[in-house]
Amino acid sequence: MLDKKTATAMQGTAPIIAATGVGYTLDVASRPLQILKDVSLRVQPAEVVAIIGPSGSGKTSLLMLLAGLEQPTAGEIVVAGQRLNDLGQDELALFRRRNVGIVFQSFHLIPSLSALDNVALALEIASPRLGLAQSRAAAADALKAVGLGDRLTHRPSALSGGEQQRVGLARAMIAEPKLLLADEPTGNLDQASGAVVIDLMFDLARTRRTAVVLVTHDATLAARADRVFSMTRGELTETTGTHA
Numbered sequence: 001m002l003d004k005k006t007a008t009a010m011q012g013t014a015p016i017i018a019a020t021g022v023g024y025t026l027d028v029a030s031r032p033l034q035i036l037k038d039v040s041l042r043v044q045p046a047e048v049v050a051i052i053g054p055s056g057s058g059k060t061s062l063l064m065l066l067a068g069l070e071q072p073t074a075g076e077i078v079v080a081g082q083r084l085n086d087l088g089q090d091e092l093a094l095f096r097r098r099n100v101g102i103v104f105q106s107f108h109l110i111p112s113l114s115a116l117d118n119v120a121l122a123l124e125i126a127s128p129r130l131g132l133a134q135s136r137a138a139a140a141d142a143l144k145a146v147g148l149g150d151r152l153t154h155r156p157s158a159l160s161g162g163e164q165q166r167v168g169l170a171r172a173m174i175a176e177p178k179l180l181l182a183d184e185p186t187g188n189l190d191q192a193s194g195a196v197v198i199d200l201m202f203d204l205a206r207t208r209r210t211a212v213v214l215v216t217h218d219a220t221l222a223a224r225a226d227r228v229f230s231m232t233r234g235e236l237t238e239t240t241g242t243h244a
C-alpha cells in the first residue's frame with residue numbers, strides 16, 4: 001500500500017492524456033482509409049503541446065478522438081484517468097462536459113445570444129444545478145479574465161474576430177476542464193489578436209493546470225509550446241526543439 005502522501009504526489013503527476021497506439025481507419029466508398037497510424041501521446045497537467053502539420057494530415061481527427069467525439073479503431077485513449085474506449089455515447093457526452101473544453105477555428109458562438117449568455121449557457125450545460133444567476137456571474141468573471149468585461153452584452157456580430165475567439169475561450173474554460181483542445185484557434189485572426197488568444201491559453205495552463213493541445217499552422221506560435229509534435233500522413237512525431 002502507498003502512504004497517502006505518495007499516492008497524492010503520484011496523482012499529481014498522472015497524465016491528462018495517455019494515448020497509446022491509436023489508429024483511426026474509416027471506410028470510404030467501401031475502402032479502408034487510414035487517417036491515423038499508431039499515434040501515441042502523453043500530456044501532463046499544465047503542459048501546452050502544439051501539433052503542426054499539413055492540411056489533411058489528421059490533426060483535427062486526433063482532436064476529435066481525444067475529445068471522445070469519435071472512437072479510435074485501434075489502441076487506447078485515456079483522458080483524465082478515464083479510458084474513453086469503454087464509454088458509450090451518453091457517458092462520453094457527460095465526460096466531455098466535465099473534463100474537456102474545445103476551441104475551434106471558427107468561433108461557433110450562438111449569434112442571437114450576448115457574449116455573457118454564450119458563456120453562461122456552456123456552464124449551465126456543464127453544471128445544470130447552478131442557477132441562472134450563478135452561471136451568469138461566473139460567465140461575467142470568465143469574460144473579465146479574458147479582457148472582455150466591457151463587452152458582456154455584445155452579440156457576436158458586434159465583436160471583432162479576436163474578441164469572438166476570446167469569448168470562445170472563456171466558454172471552453174468556464175467549467176474548468178482538465179483538458180483544453182484548440183483546433184487552429186488563431187487561424188482566423190490577425191497576428192496581434194492571435195497572440196492575445198495564445199497568451200490567454202498559456203495563462204490558463206499555468207494558473208489552473210489545464211493541459212492544452214493546440215493545433216496550429218503557425219510555427220512561431222508552436223515554438224512557444226512546451227512540446228511540439230508534427231503530424232504527417234497520420235503519424236505523430238515529437239519535434240520539440242527542432243523548429244525555429
Ligand SMILES: Nc1ncnc2c1ncn2[C@@H]1O[C@H](COP(=O)(O)OP(=O)(O)O)[C@@H](O)[C@H]1O
Pocket residue numbers: 026028033035053054055056057058059060061062
Ligand atoms: N469522416 C470522414 N470521412 C472521410 N474522410 C475523412 C473523414 N474525416 C477525415 N477524413 C480524412 O482524413 C484526413 C485527415 O483529416 P483531418 O483530420 O481533418 O486533417 P487536418 O486537420 O490535419 O487537416 C483527410 O484526408 C480527410 O479527408
Ligand SMILES: [Mg+2]
Pocket residue numbers: 059060061183
Ligand atoms: Mg484540421
